[in-house]
Amino acid sequence: MQTITPPSSIAFIGVGTMGAPMARHLIKTGFRVSVHDAFPGAREAFVHEDCKVALNAMDAARGAAAIITMLPTAKDVRQALFGPEGAVKGATKASIVLEMSTINAQESRIIARELDAAGLRMVDVPVARTPEHAHAGTLLAIAGGAKHDIAEVTPILDSFCEQVFHVGPQGAGIRLKLINNYMSLVGMLLAAEGLTLARKAGIDRAQALKLLALTPAGRGQLTTNFPRKVLAGDIKPDFPLRMGLKDLKLSLELGDELSCPLLLGASARTVYAQAFAWDRADQDCTAILHLIEDLSQADADLRDRSNLIERYDDLTHS
Known part of the structure; x- marks a missing residue:
């Protein structure tokens, strides 16, 4: 199987906060890069780079082995690909689209189907980590797509990613990215609530951080208690759920006493009570x-999907 390696031509559409350093890594790696962005300032930042600055996505995509979209919304992605001067109009049938934006998961699947109808393949490959990691070339790629398609574009991803995780078929990448962001953003709120409660309780913030950094509260359940207990099949109580409910109530009582709203805690109490x-x-x-x-009836959903897959296999092999 062939892979896309330097000096292959890459169209990079969307050179903003994350996209710009990613495109620069491709240039440094030796790819022939054409960049485009709807904002003139973003394009102008590449005028003195060793790349082509295209006035539209169609021009950027001409002759490109791969087309990368790194844009804010699904609407922007759709415009860049299917608009009057969209990349699809400049692409060849051999081009593959790496959709790297963080967009609605269903929209991502629809875009993939429309690209397929146009004769183009698509993999969804959003990235994890921060602009700092983008500049350092140490992002994490969360790839969804056919195995051979991911293998084909891996040299591209290696230019700015520390690791490439192939997490499943097309659509799996964006789903896992949204799960990652959900946990990250809710975790920020949890940290903010905890630190605010500590402040209102008169606890020195430095001391609070020092302690929390040493406990699962600060280190995170995914890397502490979950792997050694429930994910290992062990739910014998080190600390039972009923005691967790008790302590949640006590923490919420402290919040009420100090007039500190604990929104996540109130929701958690409802769940623990179940x-x-x-x-x-x-x-x-x-x-x-x-x-x-x-x-969430997760087991029933898995059984339903398994039955659908079995019925599909029966139909396709009959």
Whole structure:
């Protein structure tokens, strides 16, 4: 199988905060890069770079082995690909699209289908980490697509990514990226609530940070308790859910006393209280994972998907 390596031509559409350093890494790696951005200032930043500055996406895509879109919204992606001067009009049938934006997951699937109808392949490859990592070339690629397509574009991703995670078929990349961002953003709110509660309680922030950095509260359950308990199949109670509910109530009482709103805590109390109805109150606190799976009917969804796949296989092999 052939891969896209330097000096292949790459169209990079969307050279903003994240896209600009990514495009520069491609240039340094030896790819022939054409950049385009709807904002003149973003284009002008590449005037003195060793690349082509295209006035539209169609021009950028001409002769490109790969077309990268790194844009703010699905509307921007659609305009860049399918607009009057869109990349599809300049692409060849051999071109592959790397859609790297963080957009609605369903829109990503629709765009992939429309590209397929136009004779073009697409992989969804959003990235994780920050602009600092983009400049350092140490982003994480979260790739969804056919195995051979991901292999074909991996040399491109290696230019600005520390690791490439192929997480499943087309659509899996953007889904996992949204899950990552959900956890990150909710975690920010949790950290803000905790530090505010500490401040209102008269606790020195430096001391609070010093302690929390040494506990699962600060280090995160995914890297501490979850791997050794629920993800290892062990829900024998080190600390049962019923005691977790008790401590949540005590923490919320402290928040009320100090007039400190704990919005996540109030929602968490409602969920932890469900442990009794689902006969999980005496299981380990990490069994909150199973409780959420119960409430979301995750097992039933998996069975339904498995049955659909089996029926599809039967139809396609009959």
